[in-house]
Amino acid sequence: MKRDGFRHYSVADIVIGHIDKALNNIFCPQTAFRKYPAADVDDDELSSEQKKKAAGLMRVNHAGEMAAQALYHGQALVARDKTLKDKLQHASDEEVDHLNWCRRRLEELGEQPSKLDPFWYAGSFMIGIAAGAAGDRWNLGFLAETEYQVVRHLEGHLQRLPEKDKRSRAIVEQMKIDELGHAHLAEELGAAKLPEAIKKGMRLTSKVMTNVSDKI
Numbered sequence: 001m002k003r004d005g006f007r008h009y010s011v012a013d014i015v016i017g018h019i020d021k022a023l024n025n026i027f028c029p030q031t032a033f034r035k036y037p038a039a040d041v042d043d044d045e046l047s048s049e050q051k052k053k054a055a056g057l058m059r060v061n062h063a064g065e066m067a068a069q070a071l072y073h074g075q076a077l078v079a080r081d082k083t084l085k086d087k088l089q090h091a092s093d094e095e096v097d098h099l100n101w102c103r104r105r106l107e108e109l110g111e112q113p114s115k116l117d118p119f120w121y122a123g124s125f126m127i128g129i130a131a132g133a134a135g136d137r138w139n140l141g142f143l144a145e146t147e148y149q150v151v152r153h154l155e156g157h158l159q160r161l162p163e164k165d166k167r168s169r170a171i172v173e174q175m176k177i178d179e180l181g182h183a184h185l186a187e188e189l190g191a192a193k194l195p196e197a198i199k200k201g202m203r204l205t206s207k208v209m210t211n212v213s214d215k216i
Contacts, residue, residue, distance in 0.1 A: 034097050036104060037174040038167035043108070050162040055111035056215070057157050058168055061175070062102035063114045063213035064150065064206075067124035068095045074128020075143065081136050084189065088143075091182045098178065101171045108167070114213040140191035145199055147183035149206060151176055 046054065072092040076085050106113060114120065131142035154176040161168050 033093055036101060037170040038101075038105065041167045041170045043167055044164045046162060046164060050165065051109050053160070054162055054165045054168050055106060055109040057161055058102050058105050058109065058171075059111065059114055060210050060213050061154075061157065061172065062099065062106060063117060063120050063209060064153070065095055065099040065102055065175075066113075066117050067120045067209065068146075068150070069099060070121040070124035071128040071131075071143075071146065074125040074130075075132040075139050076128075078129055078132035078139075084136055084140070087185060087189065091143075091185070094178050094182070098175050101175070105168055105171055115216050116213060120209060120213070137190055137192040138194075140186040140189050141194045142198075144183045144186035144191040145194050145202060147179045147186065149199075149202060150179045151183065153206065153210070154179065 069092060072088050072095060076088040076092070103113060132139045134142075154172050157172055158169060158176075161172065
């Protein structure tokens, strides 16, 4: 439908658009906006045990980026401020890079993403809508806390990845830089400080996803 030169989307258009976006994120490699961080890094020979450990960690990271995509999409869907919607879209574009980098590294290690990716996406999308519905400041607060928790999670992975796995390390290092930038951006835009109970609930949810996606 068009009115005065602008297209007005129906609820059906929006729902179909998000279903299409979800299916593409879950099942199809997306176009990366930036260079693969491991492109110029030597691929050192890893033992089968080292590959298995690295793959488990990168599978967790891929699942986390799948959840991040859904979270941003849900938040942007109900965000009230257009500037915030644009910022969320930009952050989402960077998360697409992360998603593709993790998927590519898993393929290099001879492994596949988590079989529960559809579940991670659906759950995170609903959480994103709930956070956005609470208001833009709470939306931003949830985003900032999520990213700070992701940064700590990535720091832990850098300690656990095999020392010889420089390619995975290069990917995780760049992801860490980006995620910290997203947290700072949310704070600059006026993020509210979340209650400690919500932060603990977020950490618990993250722990469940991490433990399960490492193996499935």
